[in-house]
Amino acid sequence: MIKMENVFKRYQNGVTALNGVSIHIEKGEFVYIVGPSGAGKSTFIKLIYREVKPTTGLVEINGVNTSELKEREVPFFRRRIGVVFQDFKLLPKLTVYENIAFALEVIEESPRNIRKRVMEVLELVDLKSKARFLPNELSGGEQQRVSIARAIVNRPDIVIADEPTGNLDPDTSWDIMSVFEDINERGTTIIMATHSKEIVNKMKKRVIAIESGMIVRDESRGEYGYEN
Numbered sequence: 001m002i003k004m005e006n007v008f009k010r011y012q013n014g015v016t017a018l019n020g021v022s023i024h025i026e027k028g029e030f031v032y033i034v035g036p037s038g039a040g041k042s043t044f045i046k047l048i049y050r051e052v053k054p055t056t057g058l059v060e061i062n063g064v065n066t067s068e069l070k071e072r073e074v075p076f077f078r079r080r081i082g083v084v085f086q087d088f089k090l091l092p093k094l095t096v097y098e099n100i101a102f103a104l105e106v107i108e109e110s111p112r113n114i115r116k117r118v119m120e121v122l123e124l125v126d127l128k129s130k131a132r133f134l135p136n137e138l139s140g141g142e143q144q145r146v147s148i149a150r151a152i153v154n155r156p157d158i159v160i161a162d163e164p165t166g167n168l169d170p171d172t173s174w175d176i177m178s179v180f181e182d183i184n185e186r187g188t189t190i191i192m193a194t195h196s197k198e199i200v201n202k203m204k205k206r207v208i209a210i211e212s213g214m215i216v217r218d219e220s221r222g223e224y225g226y227e228n
């Protein structure tokens with residue numbers, strides 16, 4: 001499902017963010033990406049949804065070589081990938097409902113289907129009662145739940161999350177993690193970059209550690225492995 005072979009990523013300023021990465025991630029896995037600041041975690045995540053392309057090497061997602069994608073094919077490719085960010089990235093003038101529906105409107109789902117799917121995901125993240133609220137009327141954890149709902153409303157095969165609990169307090173972070181666990185139990189692959197030692201050590205999932213652009217550890221029930 002996610003395959004990288006000997007991937008190098010060098011940015012235009014000359015920084016080599018990834019330095020020969022090879023990895024396979026299968027459908028339904030839950031994977032933590034850990035490592036020091038600047039190690040290349042975000043770059044690894046961005047390669048998966050084709051925010052960046054490898055300089056050399058192969059990145060294949062759901063059988064698609066991302067280097068071969070044309071710009072106009074990228075939106076279609078991304079329909080099968082949900083993305084959750086540390087800073088939520090909700091549209092401030094749209095309600096909770098509209099923020100989620102937007103992801104379906106752009107792919108021209110029928111109004112009936114949109115309503116059904118939005119209500120389903122709002123139920124999953126336990127926010128039905130706040131459907132008409134604006135993002136700034138919600139707590140940080142609620143906003144992150146909206147952004148997760150938006151990421152999954154297309155029923156993607158893969159959800160990637162870059163530091164999704166980075167702006168949240170510990171209790172709220174655990175709520176968010178249980179939402180990700182629910183989504184994973186329904187068969188969706190989850191790839192999450194995090195600096196949270198507590199979360200990684202408690203969850204006992206696959207852990208891939210990146211340092212200086214290289215994979216230095218890949219354990220099936222791993223630990224965070226750093227002091228922070």
Ligand SMILES: Nc1ncnc2c1ncn2[C@@H]1O[C@H](COP(=O)(O)OP(=O)(O)OP(=O)(O)O)[C@@H](O)[C@H]1O
Pocket residue numbers: 011012013015016017035036037038039040041042043044
């Ligand atoms: N768009 C860019 N242009 C140039 N250099 C970049 C760009 N994005 C990242 N880098 C550099 O690539 C390296 C890896 O960055 P990346 O964001 O992937 O690390 P990270 O492990 O996610 O770090 P953090 O934990 O601090 O978020 C860093 O040296 C960074 O400065």
